[in-house]
Amino acid sequence: MILKLAELALLGSLAIRFLTGQWPWVWWQARDARKSERRARTLLGVGTDAGRETIIDAHRRLIAQVHPDRGGSNEAVHEANDARDLLLARLGPANRA
Numbered sequence: 001m002i003l004k005l006a007e008l009a010l011l012g013s014l015a016i017r018f019l020t021g022q023w024p025w026v027w028w029q030a031r032d033a034r035k036s037e038r039r040a041r042t043l044l045g046v047g048t049d050a051g052r053e054t055i056i057d058a059h060r061r062l063i064a065q066v067h068p069d070r071g072g073s074n075e076a077v078h079e080a081n082d083a084r085d086l087l088l089a090r091l092g093p094a095n096r097a
Helices: 002-020 024-044 050-067 074-090
Strands: none
Touching: 002 024, 002 074, 024 074, 050 074
């Protein structure tokens, strides 16, 4: 029984490797990273071609709306900061400074 499950797992892994060009665990991590980036871009309201200044300006506008002093919450501020940090990290080193 366990040997049969191991065979199925191996065949499934090889099939995903063949179809996607990546091992399942690498493909899954990349998929999660793409989802996180998409969520961050949606939250800040920026496109895929947004540069450093655009990301920072969008972050400032969002923080002005969700700041606890204006009726927002600390969680919303943390989420906005995380989105900004993620998108800035995705930029090349020359665009981060």
